[in-house]
Amino acid sequence: MSAQDMDIVPAACDPTDSAPKAVPKLELVGVDKEFRSRRAFTHALADINLTISDGEFVSVIGRSGCGKTTLLRMLAGLLAPTTGQILVEGRSLWNGTRVDTSVVSQLGVVFQDANLFPWYSVADNIALPLKLRGDSKTTRRDRAHELADLVGLTGYEKAYPRELSGGMRQRVAIARALSTHPTLLLMDEPFGALDALTRERMNLELQHITHTTGATVVFITHDITEAVFLGDRVIQLTPRPGRIADTQPIPFPRPRHIDLQTEPHFGTIARHLRHALDGQDQP
Numbered sequence: 545m546s547a548q549d550m551d552i553v554p555a556a557c558d559p560t561d562s563a564p565k566a567v568p569k570l571e572l573v574g575v576d577k578e579f580r581s582r583r584a585f586t587h588a589l590a591d592i593n594l595t596i597s598d599g600e601f602v603s604v605i606g607r608s609g610c611g612k613t614t615l616l617r618m619l620a621g622l623l624a625p626t627t628g629q630i631l632v633e634g635r636s637l638w639n640g641t642r643v644d645t646s647v648v649s650q651l652g653v654v655f656q657d658a659n660l661f662p663w664y665s666v667a668d669n670i671a672l673p674l675k676l677r678g679d680s681k682t683t684r685r686d687r688a689h690e691l692a693d694l695v696g697l698t699g700y701e702k703a704y705p706r707e708l709s710g711g712m713r714q715r716v717a718i719a720r721a722l723s724t725h726p727t728l729l730l731m732d733e734p735f736g737a738l739d740a741l742t743r744e745r746m747n748l749e750l751q752h753i754t755h756t757t758g759a760t761v762v763f764i765t766h767d768i769t770e771a772v773f774l775g776d777r778v779i780q781l782t783p784r785p786g787r788i789a790d791t792q793p794i795p796f797p798r799p800r801h802i803d804l805q806t807e808p809h810f811g812t813i814a815r816h817l818r819h820a821l822d823g824q825d826q827p
């Protein structure tokens with residue numbers, strides 16, 4: 545049966561049915577997040593249960609304010625869940641409000657803003673995490689060159705962020721996130737500020753990078769086309785408090801060419817997800 549012949553898996557499908565017996569790369573069990581202050585209470589996320597296999601690329605979509613960034617910040621060790629467990633290869637990321645730094649060291653994080661240091665060159669920005677952990681100058685230089693090559697920035701190692709385009713700056717941010725050989729890459733709207741053509745190109749680059757590194761990816765985006773093009777699965781969150789509303793497997797083989805986006809089956813899946821999001825408007 546070709547990918548074209550396969551039906552869209554209905555919203556109620558259980559992604560864990562076919563999960564391998566090995567310890568999952570990432571597991572969220574009953575994760576809940578509340579923000580409380582004297583003036584306000586916000587229930588951001590409710591009962592998130594999710595199992596992600598090694599090497600899987602999971603896109604997360606949902607309405608503005610549904611808790612996507614909160615989810616990513618919890619996975620990145622920046623924000624403690626109120627209740628529930630986050631396990632990376634079976635090891636708990638959080639112990640109450642304390643994060644296990646040895647688990648965090650397996651993670652690479654990329655945000656919408658590249659957050660580069662303007663006074664550091666491309667190579668120095670890429671190698672900054674290695675400098676912070678005390679790696680030698682030679683190790684840093686070699687790794688920076690290797691990663692500049694991987695993200696298509698060979699020849700720009702000595703350039704400064706002000707001399708780069710937005711897409712190039714995001715490539716540096718991705719390279720920096722990969723510098724410590726993370727096995728889990730967390731990305732929050734990394735291409736959200738880029739123009740459509742650059743974004744398309746970055747989608748192809750990211751596919752190449754994840755294929756080369758074998759990293760598992762959690763990718764947050766507002767863009768349904770991007771979510772489907774990149775993902776092995778698309779997770780859709782409900783409006784606040786964010787819960788998992790729909791899990792959509794994406795059946796297309798890799799490597800995926802950009803022309804895939806114009807194929808009818810791709811359009812059908814993207815439309816299904818868009819209608820599901822639109823349906824959230826209804827009372």
Ligand SMILES: Nc1ncnc2c1ncn2[C@@H]1O[C@H](COP(=O)(O)OP(=O)(O)OP(=O)(O)O)[C@@H](O)[C@H]1O
Nearest residue numbers: 579586588606607608609610611612613614615784
């Ligand atoms: N530190 C915080 N303190 C209090 N409330 C917060 C905090 N961080 C997020 N929130 C609230 O939690 C909810 C979810 O926010 P979050 O930024 O995770 O949503 P999002 O889905 O990423 O939104 P967007 O798509 O617009 O970026 C929002 O109501 C937000 O106001």
